Amino acid sequence: MEGSNLRRFGMAARILDGTRIAADIRTELVARVEACTLAARRPPTLGILLVGDDAASEVYVNTKSKAGDALGLKVDVVRLPKTATLDKAKEVVCRFNRSQDHDGILVQAPLPSALGTAAESTLFEAIDPTKDVDGFHPTNFGRLAQGRSVFAPCTPSGILELLDRSCINLKGQRAVVIGRSQIVGKPVALMLLHRHATVTVCHSKTRDLSALAREADVLIAALGRPAFVTSEFVKPGATVIDVGVNRLVDEAIVKSLLPPSSPRLQTFARRGSLLVGDVHPAVRETAGALTPVPGGVGPLTVAMLMVNTVRASEMHLGKAV
Numbered sequence: 555m556e557g558s559n560l561r562r563f564g565m566a567a568r569i570l571d572g573t574r575i576a577a578d579i580r581t582e583l584v585a586r587v588e589a590c591t592l593a594a595r596r597p598p599t600l601g602i603l604l605v606g607d608d609a610a611s612e613v614y615v616n617t618k619s620k621a622g623d624a625l626g627l628k629v630d631v632v633r634l635p636k637t638a639t640l641d642k643a644k645e646v647v648c649r650f651n652r653s654q655d656h657d658g659i660l661v662q663a664p665l666p667s668a669l670g671t672a673a674e675s676t677l678f679e680a681i682d683p684t685k686d687v688d689g690f691h692p693t694n695f696g697r698l699a700q701g702r703s704v705f706a707p708c709t710p711s712g713i714l715e716l717l718d719r720s721c722i723n724l725k726g727q728r729a730v731v732i733g734r735s736q737i738v739g740k741p742v743a744l745m746l747l748h749r750h751a752t753v754t755v756c757h758s759k760t761r762d763l764s765a766l767a768r769e770a771d772v773l774i775a776a777l778g779r780p781a782f783v784t785s786e787f788v789k790p791g792a793t794v795i796d797v798g799v800n801r802l803v804d805e806a807i808v809k810s811l812l813p814p815s816s817p818r819l820q821t822f823a824r825r826g827s828l829l830v831g832d833v834h835p836a837v838r839e840t841a842g843a844l845t846p847v848p849g850g851v852g853p854l855t856v857a858m859l860m861v862n863t864v865r866a867s868e869m870h871l872g873k874a875v
């Protein structure tokens with residue numbers, strides 16, 4: 555068996571370099587951005603609504619803004635305080651909807667809990683589906699479920715790009731998704747199904763989670779718990795996609811996850827925190843291919859947001875896409 559050979563010879567997993575693949579995708583977009591800018595006499599423009607002061611969301615929105623700027627897009631960020639009402643947030647979305655100067659709209663999740671549990675779906679549904687570059691509007695999610703998507707959610711699209719561009723076959727393969735979120739788990743399961751994988755979706759109530767995960771040729775970890783997926787969850791030689799982004803600040807926990815020789819311990823000592831995924835670092839010795847954190851799925855999410863924004867601009871210019 556190929557997998558056990560990998561282990562016998564002590565080979566570590568192939569690292570799937572999301573940073574490089576995202577850079578390729580952005581390079582491929584340059585000519586399309588120029589054509590849109592010429593035709594519309596303004597760059598493709600993304601409106602982002604950021605409500606509250608969640609530190610991670612702040613970082614994500616800054617990253618999206620910088621990536622847009624670097625590619626020649628315009629990113630227009632509207633910030634509301636965490637005390638803002640849902641009506642106020644809806645007003646911003648409706649303004650973006652009516653605007654002739656905005657092609658795409660994104661409401662950054664999570665929203666402050668004070669807005670209520672339905673706030674996210676209310677705001678996602680308020681977005682004009684032709685500007686819904688996140689693909690979370692029920693029309694776009696429904697189209698995705700039917701296999702005829704216009705805008706597919708960015709992280710799942712990025713995962714598929716990463717698998718395709720790394721020449722990892724999906725047809726007939728067993729795929730296991732851990733996590734059933736609207737943003738990643740559910741849409742990526744649908745996309746893998748459309749690509750002829752046999753898909754199992756696991757979640758917090760799943761029995762025998764590690765045994766199910768171990769059946770996967772392609773394992774997607776998107777549950778949001780640091781280093782939860784240990785080698786026990788991974789069939790030797792499997793492809794493991796780590797969607798988690800968890801910031802650890804506890805030195806004892808960091809030391810328990812990494813070997814004493816790991817250079818990442820120095821990163822932790824320097825910064826006082828360390829980003830780890832949902833997959834335990836030791837899985838590198840068992841998996842055949844693995845996405846790193848950081849530098850795996852994250853950059854692909856941002857690149858696919860750029861792709862969807864350019865697509866929205868092309869659609870608004872009447873180009874067939």
Ligand code: GUN
Binds near residue numbers: 662663664709737
């Ligand atoms: N929060 C975490 N990921 C995402 C995403 O892909 N889109 C939005 N809008 N919010 C997020």
